Structure formats: C-alpha cells, structure tokens
Amino acid sequence: MIETVLDILSWVLLCLGGGFVLTGGIGALRLPGFYNRLHAASLTDTMATILIFTGIILQAGLSLATFKLVAIMLFLLLTGPTASYALANAALLSGMRPEAERLGENPPEGAG
Amino acid sequence: MYVVVSLAILVTMVLALVRALRGPTVYDRVLAANMFGTKTAILLAVIAFLFGRPDFLDLALAYALINLVGILAVLEFFQNRSQTAEGSHHD
Numbered sequence: 137m138i139e140t141v142l143d144i145l146s147w148v149l150l151c152l153g154g155g156f157v158l159t160g161g162i163g164a165l166r167l168p169g170f171y172n173r174l175h176a177a178s179l180t181d182t183m184a185t186i187l188i189f190t191g192i193i194l195q196a197g198l199s200l201a202t203f204k205l206v207a208i209m210l211f212l213l214l215t216g217p218t219a220s221y222a223l224a225n226a227a228l229l230s231g232m233r234p235e236a237e238r239l240g241e242n243p244p245e246g247a248g
Numbered sequence: 249m250y251v252v253v254s255l256a257i258l259v260t261m262v263l264a265l266v267r268a269l270r271g272p273t274v275y276d277r278v279l280a281a282n283m284f285g286t287k288t289a290i291l292l293a294v295i296a297f298l299f300g301r302p303d304f305l306d307l308a309l310a311y312a313l314i315n316l317v318g319i320l321a322v323l324e325f326f327q328n329r330s331q332t333a334e335g336s337h338h339d
Contacts, residue, residue: 146249147249150249150250150252150253151249151252151253153253154252154253154255154256154257155256157253157256157257157260157287157290158256158259158260160260160283161259161260161261161263161264161283162263164263164264164267164279164280164283165263165264165266165267170273170275170276170279173267173276173279174279177279177282177283181283181286184290185286185290188253188290188293188294189290189293191253192293192294192297195297196297200302201296201302201305204302204305204306204309205293205305207309208289208293208305208308208309208312211309211312211313212286212289212290212312215312215315215316216286218316218320219282219315219316219319219320219323220282222319222320222323223275223278223279223282223319223323225327226275226323226326226327227273227275229327230275230326230327232273232275
C-alpha cells in the first residue's frame, strides 16, 4: 500500500519535473530579451532539480544512492542560482540594460 | 517513467543547443551552455535509475562540479573584458 503511494507520488513529481524542464527549455528559446531568457532558464533549473531529484529519491529508498542524490541536488541548488547571478551581473556590468525601463515611460504617453 | 523525464531533458538540451547557436549576445550562449551543463547532471542522475546502474551518480556529481567551475571562469573572463571595453569607449 505504502509502496503504491510512493510510486504514484514519485511518478507525479518526475512528470512535473519533466514539464518544468521542458518549459524552461522552450522559454529559454522563445522569450524575447536576454533577461527574460535568464529568468526562464534559472527559475526552472532550481524547480526542476528539486522535483526530479525528490522523485528519484522516493524511488531509491534508503541507500547510498540516496545520499549521493541528496548531495548532487544540494550542490545543483547551490550552484544554479550562483551561476545565474554571476551571468546577470556580468551582463549588467557589460552595459546590457533590461528592456523593462521602456515600459515605465510608454504607458503615460500612450494614455495621454 | 524515467523514459519520459529523460526524453523531456533531451528535448530541452536540443533547445538549449539551438539557443547557443542562435544567441545574439555572448551571454545568451553562456546561459545556454550553463543550462546544458545542469541538464547533463540531471540526465545522468535519471539515466542511473533508468538503466539500474547507480555508478552513474558519481559521473553526475563530477559533471555538476565541472559545470560550475567552467561557467564561473568564462564569466570572469567576459566580465573583465567588458569592463575594460566599457572604460575605453564610455558613452
């Protein structure tokens, strides 16, 4: 009984993680600006990592593989946002501005 | 179920490759390379359980370590270059 529940739970987690990975890939390919693409890629990186690794851990049970999976997951969760921050910082320092500034200026002109 | 997840990750890696080839700026390419590296670690972890060979988890850990070092080194290089370039022609 418990095994069935764990199987279904890990199924759902793995499928959700696969969906998040796919969403991140499509977003990184299709979104217009660099910062939008960075947002899609980095956000789904962490979320998909959590979901997929939790799903695999539920399948693995209590063993050495679980410890390794937890280690990989924690490492990816530490390094993913760090790499995204470094990437955004480097892009900002190189003079690439986010395109959101135009949105603050345009609506009053359009309305008035 | 592992097949579905690994297929989704493989499709995402292809999309990241397309973005790396098409990316207008160098940062788009670095972003795609970073995504590719992270997805490699996740794919190795999934494959370890898809084929029932837990040895692959060590490979996933090694790939995750190499990915972080590589991305940070490339970013340090481009950040220094862009700062000096911005100082030379400041608008």
